Amino acid sequence: MTTFLISGGRGLVGKSLSQMLRRQGHKVYKLTRYPKRKGHIQWNPEKQFIDDKYLHEVDVIINLAGANIGERKWSDKRKIELINSRVNSINFLRSSVAKMPNLNYYISASGINCYGYNMHTEKLESDDYGDDFLSKLVQEWEHASNSFQDVCPVAILRIAMVVDKKGGALQKIMKTVRLGLGSPLGSGQQYLPWIHIKDLCRMFVYCIEHKKEGVYNAANGYVSNKEFMRTLSKKMKRPFFFPAIPRSILSLFLGEMSTMLTESLKVSNEKIKNTGFEFFHLNFDSAIAEIVQKES
Ligand SMILES: NC(=O)c1ccc[n+]([C@@H]2O[C@H](COP(=O)([O-])OP(=O)(O)OC[C@H]3O[C@@H](n4cnc5c(N)ncnc54)[C@H](OP(=O)(O)O)[C@@H]3O)[C@@H](O)[C@H]2O)c1
Known part of the structure; x- marks a missing residue:
């Protein structure tokens, strides 16, 4: 049995991942600012507070903490919150490892x-960071994580849009599709990398079990926005002829955040596959079919 400490463990990914780990017989503590039940450990990074009662038991840290990127518009203040x-x-957390x-x-x-956007080639983990806000955020985020290299092996998963009906972007999109309002965003031609929640949790467990080190793209694949909406509408048995939502409208309502939806990104998942990891879902159709099937 391994003892895990998951920061941000009460969020979308943390919930599924902790279930998987507990089913495998491991012990999981969740670091949260708002503890509600046994197994929750209170911390407040802003106030440099952590309840250290159980920390001596911890074998593995899984770090998922961070203000939600898609929750609200990126004002200058929000950008600082997202980074900090x-x-x-x-x-x-690093200062607490003693x-x-x-x-x-x-x-x-x-x-x-x-990696920046709108390149025709699939991005590899060895490619440079882009120049936009999210690229800079990720660079700082990963740099902070690498400070753990002095203590133990470090792995970083560059997570694509998580496909899970319990929360995140897909849950919001499914609400619109359910109303019969499914439509492409912008040109609809832009590619969006995605990962099914089950495959993401399997990838975390795989990296932990095999003590993988370094950076890995965590994506089953990528799909055009139009195909994404068409597949979802079809699986949910809802119409798909609502007119495309123009880029300018998205930009007006979402500001810079709209780039996540309107710009194109293709990524490679060969690096993790070459180590022997196998994704369960081989295409978007199968991933969405499982999610919609569970709904009905
Ligand atoms: N879901 C996706 O599609 C996706 C895609 C790419 C990357 N990711 C990244 O993967 C990680 C997990 O994603 P998720 O979807 O599970 O996120 P989530 O549901 O938003 O949960 C993130 C957790 O971070 C904690 N948190 C928020 N603000 C914080 C702050 N100021 N200080 C400390 N903790 C804070 C919260 O825990 P408490 O409120 O309990 O303290 C929250 O439960 C996140 O870092 C996210 O950016 C997610």
Whole structure:
């Protein structure tokens, strides 16, 4: 049995991942600012506070903490929050490792939107960071995580849009499709990398079990926005002829955040596959079919 400490463990990914780990017989503590039940450990990175009662048990840290990127418009103040909630949390966690004598592995979430947009080739982990806000955020986030290299092996998963009906972007999109309002965004030609929640959790477990180090793109694949909406509408048995929502409208309502939806990104998942990892869902159709099937 391994003892895990998951920062941000009460969020979308943390919920599924902790279930998977507990089913495998492991012990999971979740670091949260708002503890509600047994197994929750309170911390507040902003105030440099952590309840250290159980930290001596921790073997592995999984870092998922960070203010939600898609929750609201990126004002200058929000941009600072998005960065600080990640970088300062990791730095604070790093400063607490003396209380974790058994710590032997650290793995962190990061974002796939770190290469810039609109290139025709698939982005590899060895490619440079882009120049936009998210690329800079990811660079700082990953740099902070790499400070754990002095202590133990470090892995970083650059996560694509998580396909899960329990939350995140897909849940919001499904609400619009359910109303019969499914339509492409912008030109609809732009590619969007995605990962099914089950495959993401399997990838975390795989990296932990095999003590993988370094950065990995965490994406089953990528799909054009039009295909995304068409597939979802079809599986949900809802119409798909609503006119495309123009880029200018998205930009008006979402500001700079709209780039996540309107710009194109293709990524390679060969690096993790070459180590022997196999994705369960081989295409978007199968991933969405499973999600919609579970709904009905
Ligand atoms: N879901 C996706 O599609 C996706 C895609 C790419 C990358 N990611 C990244 O993967 C990680 C996990 O994603 P998720 O979807 O599970 O995120 P989530 O549901 O938004 O959960 C993130 C958790 O971070 C904690 N948090 C928020 N603000 C914080 C702050 N200021 N200081 C410390 N902790 C804070 C919260 O925990 P408490 O409120 O309990 O403290 C929250 O439960 C995130 O870093 C996210 O950016 C997610």
